[in-house]
Amino acid sequence: xxxxxxxxxxxxxxxxxxxxxxxxxxxxxxxxxxxxxxxxxxxxxxxxxxxxxxxxxxxxxxxxxxxxxxxxxxxxxxxxxxxxxxxxxxxxxxxxxxxxxxxxxxxxxxxxxxxxxxxxxxxxxxxxxxxxxxxxxxxxxxxxxxxx
Amino acid sequence: xxxxxxxxxxxxxxxxxxxxxxxxxxxxxxxxxxxxxxxxxxxxxxxxxxxxxxxxxxxxxxxxxxxxxxxxxxxxxxxxxxxxxxxxxxxxxxxxxxxxxxxxxxxxxxxxxxxxxxxxxxxxxxxxxxxxxxxxxxxxxxxxxxxxxxxxxxxxxxxxxxxxxx
Numbered sequence: 001x002x003x004x005x006x007x008x009x010x011x012x013x014x015x016x017x018x019x020x021x022x023x024x025x026x027x028x029x030x031x032x033x034x035x036x037x038x039x040x041x042x043x044x045x046x047x048x049x050x051x052x053x054x055x056x057x058x059x060x061x062x063x064x065x066x067x068x069x070x071x072x073x074x075x076x077x078x079x080x081x082x083x084x085x086x087x088x089x090x091x092x093x094x095x096x097x098x099x100x101x102x103x104x105x106x107x108x109x110x111x112x113x114x115x116x117x118x119x120x121x122x123x124x125x126x127x128x129x130x131x132x133x134x135x136x137x138x139x140x141x142x143x144x145x146x147x148x
Numbered sequence: 149x150x151x152x153x154x155x156x157x158x159x160x161x162x163x164x165x166x167x168x169x170x171x172x173x174x175x176x177x178x179x180x181x182x183x184x185x186x187x188x189x190x191x192x193x194x195x196x197x198x199x200x201x202x203x204x205x206x207x208x209x210x211x212x213x214x215x216x217x218x219x220x221x222x223x224x225x226x227x228x229x230x231x232x233x234x235x236x237x238x239x240x241x242x243x244x245x246x247x248x249x250x251x252x253x254x255x256x257x258x259x260x261x262x263x264x265x266x267x268x269x270x271x272x273x274x275x276x277x278x279x280x281x282x283x284x285x286x287x288x289x290x291x292x293x294x295x296x297x298x299x300x301x302x303x304x305x306x307x308x309x310x311x312x313x314x
Contacts, residue, residue, distance in 0.1 A: 004177065005212045009219015010226065012170045017227035019163035023150050025241035026157070031306035037160050042280060044164025045171070049285035052172045062179050069179055073273050073283060075290035082271025083279075083294040087301025089264025091309070092257065094243075096276040097184040097269060098220055100262070105224020106152050107236045113255040117262020122188040124263075125270040126200035136271065142203050145271060146290070148183035148278020 013102045022102040024094030031091055073146030077136045082145070089121075151241045153232040171281060180212055181286075183278030184220070185269035187213040246314055272298070 020026030020037045029035025060068055090096050093114045095103055100118060103111035125132075129141055138145055150157055171182045186206070190213045193201035200206075228234040238251050249257065269275040272294045274283065280298075283291020 001178065002211070002215045005174075005215035006219045006222070008170045008174055009216040009221075010223045011166060011219075012216075013220035013223020014227050015158075015163050015166035015170075015223075016220070017152065017224050018150070018155070018158045018231075019160065019166075020150060020157040021163065022224070023152070023157075023241070024243060025149075025151060027302075028242060028306050028310065031302045032310060033303075037157060040160030041163045041167070042276070044161050045167040045281050046284050048164060048168035049171050049281060050287070052168065053175070053285050056172065056176055063176050066179060068175070070175070070181055070286065072286075072288055073279070073290050075293070076273075078271040078273060079290045079294040080297045082268045082273070083297025084301040085264050085268030086272055086275065087268070087298035087303075088305045089261045089266075089268055090276075090298060091302040091305035092261030092264065094240075095261075095265070097188065097265065098275075098277055100265070101184075101217055101220035102224040102227075105221040105226075106228045107225075107234050108152075108240075109236050109238055110240065110251070110254040110258045113258035114262040114265070117259040117264075118188055118266035118269075119191055119262075121263040121266020121268070122185075122270050123192045123196055123266070125267045126189060126192060126196065127198045129198075129200045132271070141200060142205070144200070144203065144205055144273070146273025146278070147181075147186045147205055147209065148269065148274025148282075 012098065013105060016099050016102045017106060022095065022099035022106070027090065027094040071147070073148070074139045074143065076138050076145065078132075078138055078145050081136065151239050152228060155231050167281060171285070178212060181278070182282045183274055184217070185275040185278060187217045188266055189270065190214055191217075242310075246310065268298075 016022045030038035174180045189206045279291040279294040
């Protein structure tokens, strides 16, 4: 199975790299509304995934016959606040989490700094979870904000 | 044109198809919902022992999340190698032409942006893949709320930087 995950990650990374999804200029073009590419990528990915997902859920099993389990993400104030913070970070770096790794792979040295910042940011979040729980209405610690 | 080797980008529909294939295969074969940002927590959990990083949702994901992250890295290497060769680069497109900071400035800029990404995605419970691709495809309301929030903040931030400040 490890090889499957590695293979899917590689295909995902290659597509992100060659499509502009891991490219600083394409990301700024999306936010400036001067480049349609990223809207096309995300839109078509959702348009193809949604019906496939619907059919798979109706079938109700994985290809190996196990019952299909999709844990839904919880709703909380962090969706808005965290979303806004992430959007600022996506604009600053031109990278979302997957493309940070893709950019490092491509040889873009500065992406290492983006990864370091992301790990520190995620670390600070995890450590301060009990303090954020009340104000952000987050689920119990064992469940977390949603696994993405 | 991509910054990488000034290559022509592939058609967006082909990219959408590829991402869908990865998403559906991950679910249909391995029963996993696509997501990248929790992988940051996996990496944190290797060195931090706060209770949050000890929860089973994080530690039980390691066997699949870490190989997926490794694959993303390999995908980038492969893309560079096949597109004209791999070499370290500091090229940053319109950041170079419009802002023009040197390498040290880029490191500080990227680290600061990374803090927002790491903290923000984990607070939101997902990123572009977990909320934007999987969550929206599965018609989940929190994912729509999150996606609208990060797209809106990105539009505001980039427009502030490139159309107001510069």
